[in-house]
Amino acid sequence: MLLIVEQFLNGLQFGLLLFLLAAGLTLVFGIMDFVNLAHGSLYMMGAYFAATFVASTGSFLLGTLLALAATLLLGIVLEFVALRHLYGRDHLDHVLATFGLILFFNDAVRLIWGPAGLALPLPAWLTVPVPILPGIHYPAYRLAIILVALAVAALLYVVVMRTRLGMLIRAGASNREMIGALGINIKLLYTLVFGLGAALAGLAGMMQAPILTVQIGMGENILILAFVIIVIGGIGSIRGAFLAAIFVGMIDTLGRAFLPDLLRKILSSAAASTAAPALSSMLIYLLMAMVLVVRPEGLFPAGRR
Amino acid sequence: MTAAINARNAVAALVVAGLLLLPLYTSITGNIFALTLFTRIVIFALAAVSLNLIMGYGGMMSFGHAAYLGIGGYAVGMLAAEGIGSGFVQWPVALAASALFALVIGALSLRTRGVYFIMITLAFAQMAYYIASGLARYGGDDGLTIYDRSDFSGLINLSNKVQFYYLCLACLFGGIYLVSRIVNSRFGMVVQGLRSNEQRMQAIGFPATRYRLVCFVIAGTICGLAGALLANNTDFVSPAVMYWTRSGDLMVMVILGGMGSLFGPVIGAIVYLVLEEFLSQFTEYWALILGPLLLLVVLFGRGGIMGLLGRLSRG
Numbered sequence: 039m040l041l042i043v044e045q046f047l048n049g050l051q052f053g054l055l056l057f058l059l060a061a062g063l064t065l066v067f068g069i070m071d072f073v074n075l076a077h078g079s080l081y082m083m084g085a086y087f088a089a090t091f092v093a094s095t096g097s098f099l100l101g102t103l104l105a106l107a108a109t110l111l112l113g114i115v116l117e118f119v120a121l122r123h124l125y126g127r128d129h130l131d132h133v134l135a136t137f138g139l140i141l142f143f144n145d146a147v148r149l150i151w152g153p154a155g156l157a158l159p160l161p162a163w164l165t166v167p168v169p170i171l172p173g174i175h176y177p178a179y180r181l182a183i184i185l186v187a188l189a190v191a192a193l194l195y196v197v198v199m200r201t202r203l204g205m206l207i208r209a210g211a212s213n214r215e216m217i218g219a220l221g222i223n224i225k226l227l228y229t230l231v232f233g234l235g236a237a238l239a240g241l242a243g244m245m246q247a248p249i250l251t252v253q254i255g256m257g258e259n260i261l262i263l264a265f266v267i268i269v270i271g272g273i274g275s276i277r278g279a280f281l282a283a284i285f286v287g288m289i290d291t292l293g294r295a296f297l298p299d300l301l302r303k304i305l306s307s308a309a310a311s312t313a314a315p316a317l318s319s320m321l322i323y324l325l326m327a328m329v330l331v332v333r334p335e336g337l338f339p340a341g342r343r
Numbered sequence: 344m345t346a347a348i349n350a351r352n353a354v355a356a357l358v359v360a361g362l363l364l365l366p367l368y369t370s371i372t373g374n375i376f377a378l379t380l381f382t383r384i385v386i387f388a389l390a391a392v393s394l395n396l397i398m399g400y401g402g403m404m405s406f407g408h409a410a411y412l413g414i415g416g417y418a419v420g421m422l423a424a425e426g427i428g429s430g431f432v433q434w435p436v437a438l439a440a441s442a443l444f445a446l447v448i449g450a451l452s453l454r455t456r457g458v459y460f461i462m463i464t465l466a467f468a469q470m471a472y473y474i475a476s477g478l479a480r481y482g483g484d485d486g487l488t489i490y491d492r493s494d495f496s497g498l499i500n501l502s503n504k505v506q507f508y509y510l511c512l513a514c515l516f517g518g519i520y521l522v523s524r525i526v527n528s529r530f531g532m533v534v535q536g537l538r539s540n541e542q543r544m545q546a547i548g549f550p551a552t553r554y555r556l557v558c559f560v561i562a563g564t565i566c567g568l569a570g571a572l573l574a575n576n577t578d579f580v581s582p583a584v585m586y587w588t589r590s591g592d593l594m595v596m597v598i599l600g601g602m603g604s605l606f607g608p609v610i611g612a613i614v615y616l617v618l619e620e621f622l623s624q625f626t627e628y629w630a631l632i633l634g635p636l637l638l639l640v641v642l643f644g645r646g647g648i649m650g651l652l653g654r655l656s657r658g
Contacts, residue, residue: 131641138641145628266462273458316473330455334455
């Protein structure tokens, strides 16, 4: 029981983290029609910024806030210098250009921070176990991730659905020429959206950093997961991304937690312990393949495309 | 127009001559390294040529093409580990396994279009990657060492560097010839027509998915051959050859050289891998230069190197 509740919460936490990453990706994709493989690099940069700023300021909150601002700035600069010239090009051009950016960021990080990973230590007040149910404790930090991510998701919903900026974003997604003709500064809007996506990716990176180590290439595996999520959810749909992210987070976490035991009932224990991680990693891709075969546009296709 | 063709042909002819004469150069200078490097390049060029068939001519943006490199490689490695060393068994199995994989994932993936197609092929390749990581009997994550190269019972000795190089080169030229024959056949015309306007082709009465699927399987099979060669070249196969960044590398080679041109992928593979090798001799941080370079190619060099050559000779 304890294990099930804990793994369930872990799944939720991972899913919400994935949502932060996928939300930025799906926004950029849905609005600018831009495939950004370098989104995972922004996630990595967020984690590195956080590790650096927390170490130099000595304060976890201040450090992460600074890191968030730095990732936002990096995203805006990136968009301004290079990526805005690629809007309207073929998707393949996007893939190639941002693939180049991944190479660049990985080596830039290696040059600046060195090949060894960094650690982002938690402050004492986030390491205590919190009682959530009678007799069940859950780490405060993981709980904090769940709360922060839920708050961000709610904020995102409010901004996109209830504010003027969100209205412009949605209008830009459905017809960019028209909104430009109506006198909206579409370039500025795009830059803002890209910066927002970058900040979300950075936030996901810095929240994941204390759990895993901060290392080069940390954004690559999770980027693919984020892509899987936006494809399952339907590209451009934030609601789809949210549901798919929770779903994928659950499957991944629960699969890793319980598949080895299940497999051990059928296979020898040695075979099970090697097959289980591979199988649980595969589950997600299997899910995506099934979804695409049944619904080639994802579960929640965002309008016409 | 003729001038454009001439400039491209001149470069292509130069590349062919250079590749053919390379062993002569190494035997004169004793520079074995160039031969090792170019064996690898020729193998990747073959993979890029096969990707170009579906990407450049067929308009199918597969982001999982490296899976066939792994499947071809694992077919060779697993059979070798089980004591079947004959290339006459290993290689047909490698080709058949790649074809079968392409058939299955193609039949499923071709239901989708555009970015969804890019992502679903990526997902299938990642699945293959994780399957290979789970093969405990064949090394799992750590990969599988191949102790003996494929044995062609005296016909050709793959352990001889020069013979192996020429075998790879023959496969590359064979692949290019095959692609050129396909592209210029009725079948190839239909596939290219589907890239330009699917609705019209279907209105004329061509079954779109069936044509695309056959093209997809042919490309996968050719890439499986590249995988078998690659495994023999490195004497090793690991899940890493199927990782998605490898698929990205192959895409970069095709686009860099020029999509939809016969020799483009070969030139792309040469430029990309030589540049990687060259830059890594100067600095450990070669990707710091290569990455922005790719960005510049996309921003300013449409149509890749072949496109650039075409524009240059047109003035």
